Amino acid sequence: MVDASALEKASKVDVFDSKGSTINFGTIFASQKVVIVFTRHFFCGKCQAYIQQLAAVPAEALGNAQVEIVVIGCGDWQAISHYAERTGFSGKIYAEPTRVLYRSLGMDIETLATTPADQERPSYLAATGSRLKNALVSTWEGPLKHPSLLGKQGAISQLGGDFVFGPGNRCSFSHIMQHTEDHVEIQELMKHAGVTY
Template sequence: GPAAPEGVGSDLFSLLVGLQHFLCYTCQEYVEDLAKIPRSFLQEANVTLRVIGQSSYHHIEPFCKLTGYCHEIYVDPEREIYKRLGMKRGEEVTSSGPSPHVRSNILPGSMWSLWRVVTGPLFGFQGDPGQQGGTLIVGPSHYIHFIHHDRNRPDHKPINSVLQLVGVQQVDFTGRPSVIHV
């Protein structure tokens, strides 16, 4: 049959990351790390990365500027995707240990989130703070290969463990310049 048009079903896998909301500091720090994944790493593995937020499309550009994120991003203000994928509302107290992607402590991080709400250029609805996100691997024909439902704000799936599942080269998130062997 004919080849799929570029960008339409031509990727083997999609990584979908549903965020709690754009002003959540743990989500911001997680997306800052997603932004560090080189586009070439994804292209070599035939993988697309898509982030979904639950606010208005007006918040996409400021959020991308803040986090440095340049991959695909969508919004679902009615949270239909979240509901269809079974992403939970409310926070569980359980801990899966410290996240390698959350650098802020809870109190300063929460204060920073509040400061961004009050001083942000688009003060307004950024999503339901009780809605949890998750991470999925979807690949050919919308088949879900893997799903992780976040149980609370810092419960994001470690990025490198998800990249490994889809054959994407691991990324150094420690902040040190990485050495890329060519």
């Protein structure tokens, strides 16, 4: 769990919206409970698959629980519009390219390691096929299709995490990714946020 002092410090870090404007991270969850998913780089096909499934959480269920879902990536804000289009996620997406926010919240692991051999791959990756196929699709949908975003996707080794914040400076759930396929299963994350569907 993120302690109060770390969250206080993190709350003051600026994030960028899709137009390049900044807001303090803390304002995102100042007045309501928010599920915040920190992704890896904006070209990561594994995270895109996760966000696509996150986008399918019914709006009615979120509304009933008074919960919002927000996505934050470690790349530049110019990549946000492409990311939203690619994932079908219509909620708020922000960028934090300095990764100060990531580190403030304990996401200081950098690796390209996948799911360990003795563990099962998460269900959100079932539709992506093999790792090779996923890598090829990520390359095609990312730098090859959008060369102007090359270098703006964020650090490829940065891992993210899944959190439930708010209202106010409160963290009720946190999960730090340990490898590149380690987002929390969506049903579990929604359960921690009090969202049922």
